[in-house]
Amino acid sequence: MKGVLIVNGFLNSDKYYDIYNLLVKAFKTRNVQLDIVKSSEISGKEDFSFTPDFVMFWDKDYYLADKLEREGLKLFNSASAMIxxxxxxxxxxxxxxxxxxYPKTIVAPKTFENVGYTDLTFVEKAVERLGLPIVIKEAYGSFGAQVYLAETIEKAKEIAKKLAPKEFMFQQFISxxxxxxxxxxxxxxxxxxxxxxxxxxxxxxxxxxxxxxxxxxxxxxxxxxxxxxxxxxxxxxxxxxxxxxxxxxxxxxxxxxxxxxxxxxxxxxxxxxxxxxxxxxxxxx
Ligand SMILES: Nc1ncnc2c1ncn2[C@@H]1O[C@H](COP(=O)(O)OP(=O)(O)O)[C@@H](O)[C@H]1O
Ligand SMILES: [Mg+2]
Structure with missing residues (x-):
């Protein structure tokens, strides 16, 4: 049995490779070869040098994951679960x-690049419903870096304005x-x-x-x-x-x-x- 471990081609620090190496070692112990493949290397390519029996998908590239599944490959985790x-x-x-x-949540309304938020009434409504302090969380983020806590309505408005047009949500702070x-x-x-x-x-x-x-x-x-x-x-x-x-x-x-x-x-x-x-x-x- 052979597998590939698909990783992001631009995250090269030890923090990531420590995880990849642990996975490669764990499969090797069980006589299964797991090759590390950068997603950036295969994005334009039609196939791998061999047909893997499975894919450990450690990137967040949904489009690539979906493409591989459509080609019949078994992914862990699946593309739909990953997204x-x-x-x-x-x-x-x-x-x-x-x-x-899950905490009470309100999704921020959509806006567009070069438009932003021209009316912040939705922030006031979110604070009215969820109280203060209020958590503001970007749809995409990790290591806590895209999660904010606003103690005041002014701060919440400032964060919302700055985040546009990214997708984000308001969340009840679980004190x-x-x-x-x-x-x-x-x-x-x-x-x-x-x-x-x-x-x-x-x-x-x-x-x-x-x-x-x-x-x-x-x-x-x-x-x-x-x-x-x-x-x-x-x-x-x-x-x-x-x-x-x-x-x-x-x-x-x-x-x-x-x-x-x-x-x-x-x-x-x-x-x-x-x-x-x-x-x-x-x-x-
Ligand atoms: N609604 C919330 N109430 C209280 N603390 C929160 C809330 N949401 C997130 N946190 C705190 O912020 C941390 C990071 O949030 P999380 O959603 O896990 O984002 P990330 O993907 O960046 O880890 C959590 O581990 C938790 O300690
Ligand atoms: Mg977390």
């Missing part, structure tokens, strides 16, 4: 459809989860490793922003919501961010289809690459 996760607005819509608890959440890693329909992330200096718990990490044993409700999110989005595996609502009610924050599982490995000693490889091979046999 639902990559765009946080689509994640929200899909989770809501499946009744998975009981300020600076802390869980990264619950699911493979198949099972929770495999959970990290409690906390940061006293930022409302975002991302490790990249200086968050701390600790191994954590999730309760049944926390496990169940992570599994439900993975099922709702049609994922094979994912890192689900779960917040602490009132009375510890779990609320999904976001779902990562290409989880950066190195910090999970450092924190828990659990190598998700091994568990993902095991799952993929079992699925294909």
């Amino acid at each position: 639902l996760c990559d765009n946080k607005i689509l994640t929200y819509r899909e989770l809501e459809k499946h009744g998975v608890l 009981t989860s300020r600076g802390k959440d869980l990264r619950i890693n699911v493979v198949g329909d099972k929770v495999k490793a959970t990290v409690y992330r906390y940061n006293d200096n930022d409302f975002r718990s991302n490790i990249t922003l200086g968050g701390n990490k600790q191994p954590y044993s999730p309760n049944d409700a926390q496990k169940q919501i992570a599994i439900n999110a993975v099922k709702a989005l049609g994922l094979d595996f994912a890192g689900v961010d779960v917040m602490f609502g009132e009375n510890d009610t779990p609320i999904v924050c976001e779902v990562n289809s290409n989880p950066h599982f190195k910090s999970t490995l450092e924190c828990t000693g659990i190598d998700l690459a091994e568990l993902i490889a095991e799952y993929v091979i079992e699925k294909l046999c």
